[in-house]
Amino acid sequence: SAVISQKPSRDICQRGTSLTIQCQVDSQVTMMFWYRQQPGQSLTLIATANQGSEATYESGFVIDKFPISRPNLTFSTLTVSNMSPEDSSIYLCSVQRGMVRGEQFFGPGTRLTVL
Amino acid sequence: QKEVEQNSGPLSVPEGAIASLNCTYSDRGSQSFFWYRQYSGKSPELIMSIYSNGDKEDGRFTAQLNKASQYVSLLIRDSQPSDSATYLCAVNNFGNEKLTFGTGTRLTIIP
Numbered sequence: 001s002a003v004i005s006q007k008p009s010r011d012i013c014q015r016g017t018s019l020t021i022q023c024q025v026d027s028q029v030t031m032m033f034w035y036r037q038q039p040g041q042s043l044t045l046i047a048t049a050n051q052g053s054e055a056t057y058e059s060g061f062v063i064d065k066f067p068i069s070r071p072n073l074t075f076s077t078l079t080v081s082n083m084s085p086e087d088s089s090i091y092l093c094s095v096q097r098g099m100v101r102g103e104q105f106f107g108p109g110t111r112l113t114v115l
Numbered sequence: 116q117k118e119v120e121q122n123s124g125p126l127s128v129p130e131g132a133i134a135s136l137n138c139t140y141s142d143r144g145s146q147s148f149f150w151y152r153q154y155s156g157k158s159p160e161l162i163m164s165i166y167s168n169g170d171k172e173d174g175r176f177t178a179q180l181n182k183a184s185q186y187v188s189l190l191i192r193d194s195q196p197s198d199s200a201t202y203l204c205a206v207n208n209f210g211n212e213k214l215t216f217g218t219g220t221r222l223t224i225i226p
Binding site: 031033041042043044045048092096100101102103104105106107108109 | 146147149158160161164203205206211212213214215216217218
């Protein structure tokens, strides 16, 4: 597995503001992913963060709302822009380490509450 | 649409008994199958992976895969109260690294 940290662990934000979530991995990884888990729900993939290129977004998620950076192989950020209460959720980063497709390890998550 | 389905539960099992968790998937191109355990307030933790038909055992956990029936299950033997959690089934499809998650089954082990 990999050691993954996220900052902040939780935050309470006002409507209309933006929050940037950081994800740091203890070693270089090729694939990094950002998920959202709304209360009582399963995980929904937001985007795949690609090093050196634009992120690949899933249906229903757009770059203007969730801009992602991946400056190197150990770090990524997800910004939640112009937040509304509907963005209240847990945001998780995950990494694929090794050659097994789909075998992902998750960070501890960021619990976001938007008032 | 690619889907992964699980019974949301809650599933209650007496301590020491076998807990059986089930998952079906719709995409026949699925190649890899994973079970994650998620404690309340925590992030998912990978506990089992299975790639070929049949059984795979790891300690008290056994994953079973039947690609013809598009069915994967997780058995937990000698259930302990510490096994109480939500179990998420996840599927990886051929040609990409993405995972599709089921909605999860909440398991409660009754002492």
